[in-house]
Amino acid sequence: VNLHALAHRPRIVIAGGGVAGLEALMALKALLDGTVEVELLAPEVEFTYRPIAVAEPFGLGEARRHELGRIAADHGAHYRQAALASVDAEALTADTADGARIPFDYLVVATGAAPSVGIEGALPFGGSADSEALGRLLDRAREGGVRRLAFAAPTGVAWMLPLYELALFSAAWTRRCGLDRLELVLVTPEERPLEAFGAAASREAERLLSEAGIALFTGTDPRRFEHDRLIVADGAIAVDAAIALPRLVGRPVAGLPHDEHGFIATDPHGAIRDVRHVYAAGDGTAFPIKQGGLAAQQADAVAAAIAAQLGAITHPEPFRPVLRGLLLTGAEPRYLRAASERSEVSFRPLWWPPGKIAGRYLTPYLARPHDPELTRERFADRQAVELESPEQAAAEEREAGELLLALAEASARRGEHDFAIKCLDAAEDVSGPLPAERQSQRRAWEQRRA
Numbered sequence: 001v002n003l004h005a006l007a008h009r010p011r012i013v014i015a016g017g018g019v020a021g022l023e024a025l026m027a028l029k030a031l032l033d034g035t036v037e038v039e040l041l042a043p044e045v046e047f048t049y050r051p052i053a054v055a056e057p058f059g060l061g062e063a064r065r066h067e068l069g070r071i072a073a074d075h076g077a078h079y080r081q082a083a084l085a086s087v088d089a090e091a092l093t094a095d096t097a098d099g100a101r102i103p104f105d106y107l108v109v110a111t112g113a114a115p116s117v118g119i120e121g122a123l124p125f126g127g128s129a130d131s132e133a134l135g136r137l138l139d140r141a142r143e144g145g146v147r148r149l150a151f152a153a154p155t156g157v158a159w160m161l162p163l164y165e166l167a168l169f170s171a172a173w174t175r176r177c178g179l180d181r182l183e184l185v186l187v188t189p190e191e192r193p194l195e196a197f198g199a200a201a202s203r204e205a206e207r208l209l210s211e212a213g214i215a216l217f218t219g220t221d222p223r224r225f226e227h228d229r230l231i232v233a234d235g236a237i238a239v240d241a242a243i244a245l246p247r248l249v250g251r252p253v254a255g256l257p258h259d260e261h262g263f264i265a266t267d268p269h270g271a272i273r274d275v276r277h278v279y280a281a282g283d284g285t286a287f288p289i290k291q292g293g294l295a296a297q298q299a300d301a302v303a304a305a306i307a308a309q310l311g312a313i314t315h316p317e318p319f320r321p322v323l324r325g326l327l328l329t330g331a332e333p334r335y336l337r338a339a340s341e342r343s344e345v346s347f348r349p350l351w352w353p354p355g356k357i358a359g360r361y362l363t364p365y366l367a368r369p370h371d372p373e374l375t376r377e378r379f380a381d382r383q384a385v386e387l388e389s390p391e392q393a394a395a396e397e398r399e400a401g402e403l404l405l406a407l408a409e410a411s412a413r414r415g416e417h418d419f420a421i422k423c424l425d426a427a428e429d430v431s432g433p434l435p436a437e438r439q440s441q442r443r444a445w446e447q448r449r450a
């Protein structure tokens with residue numbers, strides 16, 4: 001197909017303004033720039049960068065938000081505030097919840113998953129919306145009302161990183177507050193901690209938990225929390241409170257097939273089985289690990305498949321999962337990577353830019369949002385460096401972080417608030433979530449910029 005010779009530009013509609021939707025938008029721009037019309041539908045006006053939410057209850061970091069309209073415009077697309085309600089795959093039309101009918105040549109469903117109760121009776125933690133409640137629980141612990149606190153994951157949840165981060169942050173917080181009587185336990189159905197990342201990551205997680213004094217129960221299936229115990233498959237663990245990861249369920253769209261949990265089955269190119277011209281990517285698909293980096297890889301496969309359908313490329317890459325995770329620990333973070341039996345852990349970034357959600361296009365963009373030069377920076381994996389100590393890596397990171405903070409302040413003094421904010425963001429990527437006073441500095445600079 002000569003795309004430039006077509007009478008009308010093919011119209012691609014993306015439903016969902018999360019990780020998969022935005023990565024699809026960016027990948028489509030990279031592959032089909034100017035030859036297609038892209039419309040992004042999402043019910044909310046901002047994209048929220050969720051991974052940092054685990055640091056919020058501890059007064060560190062703050063989930064960052066980015067305007068969807070601006071992101072769409074940066075990629076030559078149109079943003080419409082609307083929710084996809086149903087699809088007529090024969091007629092190639094999508095209906096929104098507010099009654100509009102949108103014709104499409106290709107539709108990308110990236111509507112994510114919804115949290116549901118993971119462990120009955122436990123305090124759920126699924127992101128920023130739960131930060132306040134967790135903060136109140138920590139206050140109770142500080143006052144002595146909680147002596148033993150559990151972090152638990154229900155069976156069927158495969159993305160466990162936030163649970164380990166919450167436990168490690170809590171241990172660091174306990175030390176900072178001098179609460180030597182607060183005991184922490186982590187309860188997981190996994191055979192070994194962080195097992196999705198493979199053996200090297202499990203060893204490192206065991207070491208980190210043990211150093212932090214967190215008791216670990218593996219192969220244990222937590223069922224519900226009652227006022228002084230966590231009921232597990234074959235007994236109970238005495239605790240005063242429990243924090244649990246939510247279980248995720250799909251968000252079925254009328255007119256599209258889904259499994260009994262509401263998830264959409266796709267082929268390795270993201271095509272929905274038996275439905276032409278409609279693709280899906282991200283947490284809403286039936287792939288068992290619901291993770292941002294994987295959502296982005298699925299979105300890349302979808303964009304490539306559509307570009308191939310339109311004749312722009314010949315060999316679309318299928319989805320071949322590589323799991324990349326940045327484990328925040330309350331001190332030096334760990335970079336984890338797993339692909340086909342290989343498991344790597346490093347104190348230094350295993351990919352660049354070193355965002356917590358690793359997406360080929362999304363990560364470079366978020367590292368320098370709205371930068372016209374952004375296409376120049378390419379996402380790339382890096383080799384693990386074995387011979388280094390955490391102290392050495394930490395010292396280098398601290399130095400780099402301090403340099404970036406100094407640069408941020410110097411830029412702000414010159415009135416270059418945009419650049420100052422980018423330096424703050426980069427400092428956060430290098431040294432982990434920034435303390436509250438830096439967050440208020442960012443907000444003040446954002447106001448001046450506006």
Ligand SMILES: Cc1cc2nc3c(=O)[nH]c(=O)nc-3n(C[C@H](O)[C@H](O)[C@H](O)COP(=O)(O)OP(=O)(O)OC[C@H]3O[C@@H](n4cnc5c(N)ncnc54)[C@H](O)[C@@H]3O)c2cc1C
Binds near residue numbers: 021041044085
């Ligand atoms: C606390 C926490 C920490 C995490 N840490 C990490 C991490 O460190 N690394 C990592 O890779 N992943 C992490 N994740 C997981 C990651 O956030 C998700 O896997 C990722 O956001 C999934 O992307 P998605 O686009 O499929 O869904 P989402 O990002 O949830 O986006 C779905 C979008 O679709 C929209 N939508 C919903 N219904 C409709 C509709 N009917 N029509 C149109 N739009 C709709 C939603 O409003 C939203 O914009 C974490 C998650 C949590 C909660």
